[in-house]
Amino acid sequence: MDPWRWPMLLFWELEALCLQVVIVCIWRLLTLVQRDRIFTSDSLRWVDVIVWAFVVAWLLLAVMAGSLVAYIYFTPELRDPGTPAVLIGITLIGAVLVLLIVVMRDLLRQATSLRTDMEGVI
Numbered sequence: 507m508d509p510w511r512w513p514m515l516l517f518w519e520l521e522a523l524c525l526q527v528v529i530v531c532i533w534r535l536l537t538l539v540q541r542d543r544i545f546t547s548d549s550l551r552w553v554d555v556i557v558w559a560f561v562v563a564w565l566l567l568a569v570m571a572g573s574l575v576a577y578i579y580f581t582p583e584l585r586d587p588g589t590p591a592v593l594i595g596i597t598l599i600g601a602v603l604v605l606l607i608v609v610m611r612d613l614l615r616q617a618t619s620l621r622t623d624m625e626g627v628i
Contacts, residue, residue: 513570521563524560527559531555531556535552545621547618550611554611556607557604557611560604564604567596567597567600568600568601571596574589575590578590
């Protein structure tokens with residue numbers, strides 16, 4: 507019996523849940539774009555949910571990758587430098603993606619503030 511069957515099932519189920527949350531939030535953001543309300547506090551709430559979904563997904567990925575790297579390292583017949591390197595690389599790419607989403611959230615927050623100021627002037 508494979509010792510990684512249930513942890514992997516749980517990992518992929520939680521990752522799929524995070525993906526579904528992101529899809530719903532993007533759908534809501536597209537609805538706000540259609541109504542020309544993207545630069546409001548409503549959109550910031552949905553973007554914050556996206557950020558937290560990405561953070562949770564990345565943390566799950568980091569824990570699973572770390573566990574697999576440790577398992578591969580401490581199992582002599584599985585020692586292969588390629589698989590841990592790929593897992594660490596994917597985890598680092600995920601971290602970059604999370605940081606990119608955080609930067610884009612701050613850009614939206616700044617644009618929302620500028621739009622509010624412009625509406626006050628006009």
